Structures are given as C-alpha cells and as structure tokens.
Amino acid sequence: MSVLKDVRVQKGIRRLRAMGLKVHLHFKDENEGYIFIDxxxxxxxxxxxxxxxxxxxxxxxxxxxxxxxxxxxxxxxxxxxxxxxxx
Incomplete structure (x- = not known):
C-alpha cells in the first residue's frame, strides 16, 4: 500500500488544508514522499x-x-x- 494512501497521512493533509495552508505533495515511490507547505x-x-x-x-x-x-x-x-x- 502506498504511503500516500495511508489514512493517517490523508488525515494530516486534510487538517493542514483545513487550516488554510497550501499543501503540495511529491512522492518518489510507494514508500517515500514529501509534503511541502507554501x-x-x-x-x-x-x-x-x-x-x-x-x-x-x-x-x-x-x-x-x-x-x-x-x-x-x-x-x-x-x-x-x-x-x-x-x-
């Protein structure tokens, strides 16, 4: 399963966006990625x-x-x- 599809990661991304933060995602592969905040x-x-x-x-x-x-x-x-x- 991809780290991007992990429920905890998705929940964290939703919370950041709900705070009004611009979130950019970059995932190298299924096991590694980055969450960038503007x-x-x-x-x-x-x-x-x-x-x-x-x-x-x-x-x-x-x-x-x-x-x-x-x-x-x-x-x-x-x-x-x-x-x-x-x-």
Missing part, C-alpha cells in the same frame, strides 16, 4: 491567528516582506478612553 500560506495563517488573539480593537496585523517580520500596528484616536483593569 511559506506564504504559513505567514497568512499565523497572521490570522495573531489577529484573532489580540483583543484591542484598533490594530492591524501584517507581514512586512522588506523587514521579514510580522508587524502589529496599534493606535489610539483622539477622544478614545483607555480602561485600566483586568483583561
């Missing part, structure tokens, strides 16, 4: 994850290709109130 899709996934976990409303999470960093911009508009207390 770097851009990894960056997009992490950006969404970080954005979802920061509760501050005025923010922008983005990948800066020039600096090769994930940037998080936060700001406060004039007249905004900052509440101090438990998060």
């Amino acid at each position: 770097a851009e899709s990894i960056i997009q996934y992490i950006t969404r994850l970080v954005d979802k976990n920061i509760k501050y409303p005025k923010k922008k999470v983005y990948y800066d290709k020039e600096l090769n960093v994930l940037a998080i911009k936060v700001w406060k508009s004039k007249g905004d109130m900052i509440w101090v207390g438990k998060a």
Whole structure:
C-alpha cells in the first residue's frame, strides 16, 4: 500500500488544508514522499491567528516582506478612553 494512501497521512493533509495552508505533495515511490507547505500560506495563517488573539480593537496585523517580520500596528484616536483593569 502506498504511503500516500495511508489514512493517517490523508488525515494530516486534510487538517493542514483545513487550516488554510497550501499543501503540495511529491512522492518518489510507494514508500517515500514529501509534503511541502507554501511559506506564504504559513505567514497568512499565523497572521490570522495573531489577529484573532489580540483583543484591542484598533490594530492591524501584517507581514512586512522588506523587514521579514510580522508587524502589529496599534493606535489610539483622539477622544478614545483607555480602561485600566483586568483583561
């Protein structure tokens, strides 16, 4: 039986795709293969994850290709109130 047809491998590939990752498969033969994940899709996934976990409303999470960093911009508009207390 081909490693590609193994239920555990197929389940892993489905999970990666469900996360929004672009998966590319390359199998040399029945017993050996590679699963490649596109770097851009990894960056997009992490950006969404970080954005979802920061509760501050005025923010922008983005990948800066020039600096090769994930940037998080936060700001406060004039007249905004900052509440101090438990998060």
